[in-house]
Amino acid sequence: MYAVTQTKLTATQPAAILALAAQFTDFFAFENPQQPTQLFGFEAFSEQAPTNLATAVSEIDTWAQSLRLNIPQAAQEHLKLMGSFAFEDQPTAQTNIWGDFANGRFFLPKYTLEKTAADTYDLFVVANSLAQAQKQAAQFKQALAQQVPLDLTPNDSVQQTELAVNDWAQAVGQTVEKLQQAQLQKVVLARPLTVESNQTFSAEKAWLNLRHKNPETYHVLYRHRQLGFVSATPEHLIRFDHQKFHTVAIAGTCPTGKTAAETEQLGTALLNDAKNRQEQQFVTQTIIQNLQALHAEIHYSETPDLLVNKNVQHLATPIWGHLTSKTTPFQLIATLHPTPALGGLPRNLARQTIANTEILRRGLFGGPIGYLNFAQQGEFVVGIRSALLNQKTATLFAGAGIVKDSDPKQEVVETRLKFQPMLQSLLEGN
Numbered sequence: 001m002y003a004v005t006q007t008k009l010t011a012t013q014p015a016a017i018l019a020l021a022a023q024f025t026d027f028f029a030f031e032n033p034q035q036p037t038q039l040f041g042f043e044a045f046s047e048q049a050p051t052n053l054a055t056a057v058s059e060i061d062t063w064a065q066s067l068r069l070n071i072p073q074a075a076q077e078h079l080k081l082m083g084s085f086a087f088e089d090q091p092t093a094q095t096n097i098w099g100d101f102a103n104g105r106f107f108l109p110k111y112t113l114e115k116t117a118a119d120t121y122d123l124f125v126v127a128n129s130l131a132q133a134q135k136q137a138a139q140f141k142q143a144l145a146q147q148v149p150l151d152l153t154p155n156d157s158v159q160q161t162e163l164a165v166n167d168w169a170q171a172v173g174q175t176v177e178k179l180q181q182a183q184l185q186k187v188v189l190a191r192p193l194t195v196e197s198n199q200t201f202s203a204e205k206a207w208l209n210l211r212h213k214n215p216e217t218y219h220v221l222y223r224h225r226q227l228g229f230v231s232a233t234p235e236h237l238i239r240f241d242h243q244k245f246h247t248v249a250i251a252g253t254c255p256t257g258k259t260a261a262e263t264e265q266l267g268t269a270l271l272n273d274a275k276n277r278q279e280q281q282f283v284t285q286t287i288i289q290n291l292q293a294l295h296a297e298i299h300y301s302e303t304p305d306l307l308v309n310k311n312v313q314h315l316a317t318p319i320w321g322h323l324t325s326k327t328t329p330f331q332l333i334a335t336l337h338p339t340p341a342l343g344g345l346p347r348n349l350a351r352q353t354i355a356n357t358e359i360l361r362r363g364l365f366g367g368p369i370g371y372l373n374f375a376q377q378g379e380f381v382v383g384i385r386s387a388l389l390n391q392k393t394a395t396l397f398a399g400a401g402i403v404k405d406s407d408p409k410q411e412v413v414e415t416r417l418k419f420q421p422m423l424q425s426l427l428e429g430n
C-alpha cells in the first residue's frame with residue numbers, strides 16, 4: 001500500500017500555486033467555476049502515455065485499476081488521475097507537433113491540491129512510506145509559502161499566422177458540396193494559428209490570465225516538461241459520480257454583442273436559426289443514442305439553452321442520468337468521444353474528412369481532458385479554445401461545425417472569434 005497524508009493549507013492563492021508549479025516537470029490545473037472545483041496536480045508519482053492510439057483507453061484503464069490496488073481506501077476519493085486522451089484514435093499522415101502528448105497522457109500526481117474554501121486547500125501527498133509522504137508535505141508547504149506571484153506581463157508577439165486559411169476555406173466549400181450530396185451529415189473542421197514570440201510562453205501565466213479574462217468557462221492546463229496545453233473550454237464532456245453522469249450537447253454558435261441587450265437579441269436569433277438548430281440536434285441525438293447503447297437511464301431538456309461566453313454563445317442541451325451496466329468512466333468517455341461537436345456524422349467518414357483536410361494532427365485539441373478519482377468520481381471536458389505552448393511558439397486551434405448550409409466565409413469568421421480567448425490571454429495584459 002502507498003502512504004497518503006492530508007494537510008490543510010490556508011491563506012493560499014492561485015498566483016502562488018502557479019508560481020510553484022513552474023518548478024515541476026508535470027503540472028495539471030482544472031477549474032470548473034460553476035461547481036465550483038479547483039484542483040491542481042504536481043509531479044508524477046506514476047504516469048502513463050498510451051503506446052498506441054487505438055488501445056489508449058484500455059491502457060489507461062488497466063493502469064488505473066492496478067494503481068487502485070495500492071491506494072488506501074480512505075484516500076480513494078482524494079487522489080486523482082489527471083490527464084488527457086488525444087482526439088485521434090488512429091495515427092494519421094498529418095504533421096504532429098504534440099511530442100509526448102501525441103497519444104494522450106495521464107499521471108497520478110505526487111502532490112494534489114484541492115480548494116475547499118476561500119484561500120483554503122487540502123494537500124494530499126502520496127509516497128511509498130508515511131515518513132516520506134510527511135517529509136514531502138512539509139517541504140511542499142514551505143516552498144509554497146515562499147512563492148512570489150508570477151509576473152503576468154504578456155509576451156510580445158513577433159508574428160501571428162493563420163496557417164493555410166484560404167485552403168481551409170476552400171476545403172470547407174468542397175465539404176459543403178459533399179454534405180449536399182448527403183454522404184456526410186456534419187463534420188467539424190479546425191484550423192491552426194501560430195504566434196511566435198521573443199520570449200518563452202508560460203503555460204502557468206496563460207492559465208492565470210485565462211481564468212481572469214474568461215470567468216465563465218473551464219480553465220485547464222496540462223504541462224509536461226516544456227510542452228504546455230491550455231484551454232478555456234466551455235464544453236463539458238462528462239461528469240460522473242459513481243453511477244450518475246451529466247453531459248451537455250454543445251453546438252451552434254454566434255457572437256456575443258457589445259451590450260447585454262445585443263447579446264440577448266443575437267442569442268434569440270441563434271435559438272431560432274434552422275442551420276444551428278440542426279448542428280445542435282445532431283450532437284444531442286448522437287449522445288443520447290450512444291448512452292442508450294450502454295443501457296443508461298437518460299434525461300434531457302427538450303429544447304436547448306444558451307451558453308454565453310465572452311466572445312461567442314452556443315446552443316446547449318443538458319443530458320443526465322445513470323448507468324445501469326458495469327461501464328467504467330473511461331469506457332463511457334470512449335463511447336461518447338468524439339461527439340459530433342468535434343467529430344461529425346457519420347463518425348468514421350467525419351474522421352476521415354478531418355484527417356484529409358486539416359494540416360496538423362489535433363492531439364489534445366478536442367480530446368477529453370480532466371480528472372478521475374479512485375471512487376468513480378470525476379469530470380472531463382473537451383479541450384477546445386486551446387493552444388499548445390512550446391518554448392517561443394504557441395499553436396492555437398479553432399474549429400466549426402460544417403453542415404450543408406454552411407458558408408465558408410462565415411466559418412472563417414467564427415473560427416477567428418474562437419481564437420480570441422487564447423490570443424487575449426497570451427498577448428494582452430489584465
Ligand SMILES: C=C(O[C@H]1C=CC=C(C(=O)O)[C@@H]1O)C(=O)O
Pocket residue numbers: 188190235250251252253279314340341342384385397398399400401402418
Ligand atoms: C470545435 C470548436 O467548437 C465546437 C464546440 C461548440 C460549438 C461549435 C460550433 O458551433 O461549431 C463546435 O462544434 C472550437 O471551438 O474549436
